Amino acid sequence: MITEFPEVLQDVQRHVEALFNKFQSAELLYHNLEHTQKVVQRCKEISSAYVMAETDIFILMAAAWFHDTGHLFGTLLNHEEKSVEVMKDYFKEKKPGEAITDAIAACIMATKIPARPKSLPEKMICDADTYHLGTADFIHTDERLKKELQLRDYSVTKAWDSNTLNMLVEHKYFTVYCRELLNKGKQENIAIIMKRRSN
Numbered sequence: 001m002i003t004e005f006p007e008v009l010q011d012v013q014r015h016v017e018a019l020f021n022k023f024q025s026a027e028l029l030y031h032n033l034e035h036t037q038k039v040v041q042r043c044k045e046i047s048s049a050y051v052m053a054e055t056d057i058f059i060l061m062a063a064a065w066f067h068d069t070g071h072l073f074g075t076l077l078n079h080e081e082k083s084v085e086v087m088k089d090y091f092k093e094k095k096p097g098e099a100i101t102d103a104i105a106a107c108i109m110a111t112k113i114p115a116r117p118k119s120l121p122e123k124m125i126c127d128a129d130t131y132h133l134g135t136a137d138f139i140h141t142d143e144r145l146k147k148e149l150q151l152r153d154y155s156v157t158k159a160w161d162s163n164t165l166n167m168l169v170e171h172k173y174f175t176v177y178c179r180e181l182l183n184k185g186k187q188e189n190i191a192i193i194m195k196r197r198s199n
Contacts, residue, residue: 005058008094009065013040015090016065023072027151030144031071031079040064042128049177050120059100060121062087063107064128076152080112115174123174133171134182138189161197168193 020033043064047057070082084105091101103121110122115130117123132141142164150156168190173179 005054008096009058009061012062012065012090016069019069019072019086025072027148028071029148029151030141031068031148036065036068038131039067039125039128042131043124046124046128046175046177049175050124052120055100056119056121059103059107060124063104063121063125066090066104067108067111067125067129076149076154080109083108114170117174120175127173127175127178130171130173131178131182133168133189134173134178134185136185138185139192161193165190165193165197 016036017033020036024032040061043060047060052060066083066087068079068083069086070079070084073086074082087104087108088101091104103119106119107122107125110117110126111129115126117126132138146156146160168186171186173182
């Protein structure tokens, strides 16, 4: 069992950063190390608003670091499953215990759309991953995601704005913290996309 959670998380950070530095392609305009680092920071922010056991914080933060590593080794489809493989391969030597690796895997898989998180850490990572939907940065991240998909040979149609609007409308934050902080901004982004779509 792992007892030195902060030290292991530092090693997780070094490991994931090394993976991105080694394997990240120019196509990953959105699903890159910068995005991963932002999700990690948002997980810290969200979790600081709650009382959590040290083990749950470790599970959340480890999942945040690994959640998009699958993009480095495959396609957009099923990248969450690949991220789980990368995470479990890393933890083979660490032997944190099956319960912990299973919980980290559940957090990673919870980010798969449509999100259906169950535990509090799962809800937190989902909210951290979609935090930008409620910020002014969303318009820029939406464009980066569109360009990334084009570079990765995914079909990006003229219905992009309509699909983006549907995604924003259907999306919901799972933690009270993010609902109170970000729902207003998300509504503002919905209005921007609606106006853009009508032009």
